[in-house]
Amino acid sequence: MTNTTVDPATSDRRDSGRTNPSNKQTSTAGDxxxxxxxxxxxxxxxIIVILPMLWVLLSSFKTTTEIFASPFALPEEWSFxxxxxxxxxxxxxxxxxxxxxxxxxxxILTMLFGSMSAYVLARFQFPGSxxxxxxxxxxxxxxxxxxxxxxxxxxxSTGLLNTxxxxxxxxxxxxxxxxxxxxxxxFKSLSTSIAEAAAIDGAGEWRTFFQxxxxxxxxxxxxxxxxxxxxxxxxxLLPIALNTxxxxxxxxxxxxxxxxxxxxxxxAGALFAAVIITVIPVLIVYLIFQRQLQGSxxxxxxx
Amino acid sequence: MSETIERAGxxxxxxxxxxxxxxxxxxxxxxxxxxxxxxxxxxxxxxAAGIGLFYLWPLLQSVYYSFTEWGVFGGSxxxxxxxxxxxxxxPDVLRAIxxxxxxxxxxxxxxxxxxVFAALLNRPGLRFAMIYRTCFFLPYIAMPTAxxxxxxxxxxxxxxxxxxxxxxxxxxxxxxxSTEWFSLVAVAIVGLWMSIGFNMIILSAGLKGIPPELYEASAIDGAGKGRQFRxxxxxxxxxxxxxxxxxxxxxxFQLFDMLYALLGPTNPVMxxxxxxxxxxxxxxxxxxxxxxxxxxxxxxLLIIGxxxxxxxxxxRRWVHYAD
Numbered sequence: 001m002t003n004t005t006v007d008p009a010t011s012d013r014r015d016s017g018r019t020n021p022s023n024k025q026t027s028t029a030g031d032x033x034x035x036x037x038x039x040x041x042x043x044x045x046x047i048i049v050i051l052p053m054l055w056v057l058l059s060s061f062k063t064t065t066e067i068f069a070s071p072f073a074l075p076e077e078w079s080f081x082x083x084x085x086x087x088x089x090x091x092x093x094x095x096x097x098x099x100x101x102x103x104x105x106x107x108i109l110t111m112l113f114g115s116m117s118a119y120v121l122a123r124f125q126f127p128g129s130x131x132x133x134x135x136x137x138x139x140x141x142x143x144x145x146x147x148x149x150x151x152x153x154x155x156x157s158t159g160l161l162n163t164x165x166x167x168x169x170x171x172x173x174x175x176x177x178x179x180x181x182x183x184x185x186x187f188k189s190l191s192t193s194i195a196e197a198a199a200i201d202g203a204g205e206w207r208t209f210f211q212x213x214x215x216x217x218x219x220x221x222x223x224x225x226x227x228x229x230x231x232x233x234x235x236x237l238l239p240i241a242l243n244t245x246x247x248x249x250x251x252x253x254x255x256x257x258x259x260x261x262x263x264x265x266x267x268a269g270a271l272f273a274a275v276i277i278t279v280i281p282v283l284i285v286y287l288i289f290q291r292q293l294q295g296s297x298x299x300x301x302x303x
Numbered sequence: 304m305s306e307t308i309e310r311a312g313x314x315x316x317x318x319x320x321x322x323x324x325x326x327x328x329x330x331x332x333x334x335x336x337x338x339x340x341x342x343x344x345x346x347x348x349x350x351a352a353g354i355g356l357f358y359l360w361p362l363l364q365s366v367y368y369s370f371t372e373w374g375v376f377g378g379s380x381x382x383x384x385x386x387x388x389x390x391x392x393x394p395d396v397l398r399a400i401x402x403x404x405x406x407x408x409x410x411x412x413x414x415x416x417x418x419v420f421a422a423l424l425n426r427p428g429l430r431f432a433m434i435y436r437t438c439f440f441l442p443y444i445a446m447p448t449a450x451x452x453x454x455x456x457x458x459x460x461x462x463x464x465x466x467x468x469x470x471x472x473x474x475x476x477x478x479x480x481s482t483e484w485f486s487l488v489a490v491a492i493v494g495l496w497m498s499i500g501f502n503m504i505i506l507s508a509g510l511k512g513i514p515p516e517l518y519e520a521s522a523i524d525g526a527g528k529g530r531q532f533r534x535x536x537x538x539x540x541x542x543x544x545x546x547x548x549x550x551x552x553x554x555x556f557q558l559f560d561m562l563y564a565l566l567g568p569t570n571p572v573m574x575x576x577x578x579x580x581x582x583x584x585x586x587x588x589x590x591x592x593x594x595x596x597x598x599x600x601x602x603x604l605l606i607i608g609x610x611x612x613x614x615x616x617x618x619r620r621w622v623h624y625a626d
Contacts, residue, residue, distance in 0.1 A: 034528050038423040039431075045420060046438040049496070053441060055464075056453050068462045117350035120343040132351060139358050143557055143607070145580055146600040149368060149593045150361035173357035176350065205342050234446045236560040237580070241588055255448040256564050268456055275449040282444045287437075 060272040067268045082273035090267070092274045094247070095254035101164055102250060103232045106171035110179050111225055115217065118183035119209055123192065133184070139177030148241050155242060162245040170238055175228045186220035187213070226289040233282055251278050368597035379594065386598035396599065398575065399582045400606070402487055406578065407555030409491035410498055414547050417502030422536050424503065425510045436503075443500040451564035454493045455480065458565075480566055486576045490565050494558070502547055509543030510536070541622045549614055556607050559584065579603050
């Protein structure tokens with residue numbers, strides 16, 4: 001057993017490794033074995049994950065015949081033709097702008113009303129506040145598809161079926177329960193003394209909320225926003241059922257349209273370019289969010 | 304059911320957003336009574352209206368619709384339990400339940416795999432941890448319909464990458480996405496490939512909660528790495544593992560996007576591969592039998608509820624809560 005003697009470095013390493021992963025390591029033989037096993041296993045899985053993605057990226061610069069004739073070769077000529085085709089001929093361009101409108105519209109509404117509601121529910125008790133909280137929980141519990149059929153009729157009778165506005169409202173309602181539930185626990189964990197101090201200094205409730213509480217809740221808001229963004233950006237069942245006008249298609253529907261044309265006529269080059277186009281915004285948001293979240297967490301705790 | 308979400312939600316929060324000043328909830332002041340004026344109601348109104356009209360009212364209506372039949376030009380008639388009787392005799396429904404269970408079962412395999420990966424990834428001082436983490440998470444944030452389209456080409460019988468590679472070494476691979484069972488497993492493998500990243504995020508958060516003193520003490524007592532993994536890491540991760548198994552079940556039972564995009568809605572093997580949600584979608588918007596579709600929806604809800612309940616009952620036997 002290599003670990004029978006007390007290693008004085010172990011405790012330090014464990015604690016500091018948490019905050020500073022690049023901490024220098026003095027290791028025992030056992031650590032080294034586990035270390036190399038870790039890297040081997042983790043590298044293999046990374047390759048399994050990344051290889052198909054890289055393959056898509058490479059293939060998106062090749063012609064369709066090239067993709068099938070020599071799937072693993074580098075492109076003979078790096079060309080953006082596929083991107084142009086995907087954007088125009090396959091309609092990804094207009095699906096992209098539809099998705100931006102719907103997702104950001106819904107995201108703004110969700111974050112604004114969601115944070116307001118969560119704040120009120122977390123801080124005040126009034127007749128019906130518990131009822132609303134439990135309604136929210138119920139909304140979280142039921143899978144969305146169960147609401148789709150009646151939603152179809154609600155939208156139809158309000159003239160919102162197959163419109164972008166209808167999608168914005170549906171997405172908002174769909175993202176609401178999770179948002180409020182998450183922010184509710186977040187606002188509860190924030191100290192109330194600051195809000196009370198602001199009130200004593202004469203700030204109205206609106207100012208207290210928008211200028212004091214909301215900035216304090218930034219890490220929570222960032223987390224919910226990213227989760228909602230990914231969830232709504234990738235949403236498929238809602239639009240395919242409630243948004244059947246091809247002019248208003250969102251990206252997921254655009255991708256599925258490739259599935260419908262199927263078989264041999266499939267323009268694999270354009271398809272791969274389209275895949276890259278759909279993934280990039282989420283990737284960018286994810287990478288930005290990671291940094292921002294870390295920053296705002298430490299900022300929040302220092303105050 | 305609300306308990307599910309409460310735990311799920313807190314697990315989610317622990318995983319995604321370590322709230323500043325963790326202990327805040329306990330020393331939180333009592334809620335203030337009777338706020339000044341009407342403004343809280345004003346804050347809440349859009350929420351209540353939106354949720355009510357576009358979420359909860361439709362949900363209640365769904366249950367009502369499941370007892371009705373819809374004519375071609377709209378208008379419904381009350382038919383009692385007829386839809387449910389039909390449900391129980393429909394071989395497609397039974398097959399869809401089996402398919403959904405098989406798919407979910409394969410997804411569950413991802414949890415132990417992710418436990419091992421997460422334990423390796425979260426060792427203190429591991430280099431490139433951030434790179435690994437980003438790699439692993441990538442398939443989870445990518446659009447499932449887009450990813451499925453890529454895999455559809457990878458799996459393709461004639462020109463797909465898998466089969467053309469197999470052909471080079473002289474093996475004629477199966478028609479992955481148009482053969483019964485193979486098609487379902489093909490979809491599940493992609494699901495597994497996507498879900499491991501998410502599992503690892505949740506488990507990493509769980510690992511951060513294990514006190515390092517436990518490892519130190521056990522090392523003094525002579526425990527090796529393998530023993531520490533079995534006797535400390537896994538038992539103390541059981542709350543996260545439990546959370547994941549509940550979430551995996553709920554997610555697995557809602558399989559739709561990937562099936563649709565990977566196999567294609569008109570794939571001849573679809574009737575033998577379809578999930579419950581696909582059946583629901585097809586009945587509601589393909590066959591335009593909205594009453595019957597609603598009954599399928601209610602059935603899915605009942606199954607999810609039942610499994611969640613069973614999981615909560617069983618958790619006492621294996622989930623270890625620190626407090």
